Amino acid sequence: MGVTHEYKLIKDELKNVSAMRKELKGSANNRHEISGIIKQNVERHEHRFNKVVNAPW
Numbered sequence: 913m914g915v916t917h918e919y920k921l922i923k924d925e926l927k928n929v930s931a932m933r934k935e936l937k938g939s940a941n942n943r944h945e946i947s948g949i950i951k952q953n954v955e956r957h958e959h960r961f962n963k964v965v966n967a968p969w
């Protein structure tokens with residue numbers, strides 16, 4: 913295996929790793945957005961729950 917062939921293999925592998933990194937970063941951003949939405953929903957439902965629990969009976 914020549915140096916040029918090894919260089920090409922390494923270059924291809926770096927491209928693959930870069931693409932995977934980009935994909936993972938996108939997934940992480942999506943998860944972050946989703947967790948923010950879930951947190952808002954939890955807070956809203958918690959507020960509603962507390963209103964019902966603390967209502968005078």
